[in-house]
Amino acid sequence: MASGTKYSGDITIPTIVTYDGVAYSVTSIGKGAFSRCTSLTAINIPEGVKSIGRRAFDGCSSLTDMYCYAETVPSINTHTFDDSNIGQATLHVPASALESYKATEPWS
Numbered sequence: 001m002a003s004g005t006k007y008s009g010d011i012t013i014p015t016i017v018t019y020d021g022v023a024y025s026v027t028s029i030g031k032g033a034f035s036r037c038t039s040l041t042a043i044n045i046p047e048g049v050k051s052i053g054r055r056a057f058d059g060c061s062s063l064t065d066m067y068c069y070a071e072t073v074p075s076i077n078t079h080t081f082d083d084s085n086i087g088q089a090t091l092h093v094p095a096s097a098l099e100s101y102k103a104t105e106p107w108s
Helices: 095-102
Strands: 008-012 016-019 022-025 039-045 065-068 090-092
Touching: none
Parallel strands: 008 039, 039 065, 065 090
Antiparallel strands: 016 022
């Protein structure tokens, strides 16, 4: 995230990003990626994401919906959702992975 930039509303993380003409699959969300984005209301996480970094959603106090399309529950840090609204947000996951998400904190 560029210095001073804040994301708001509904955000979709792309499945693939291109840099210098090379396409890369998105497999993680970095440390502090959306930290303090207090107007972020929904996030769409692509199926290829395997991990979410420390404080990635720290302070996302308006988060109401999280769509995570990963069949395997992404690993997270204990501080990934600090000071966020994750406890009241609705988590949308693939039906085939529902039980895995239910058994994994804080996704449950």
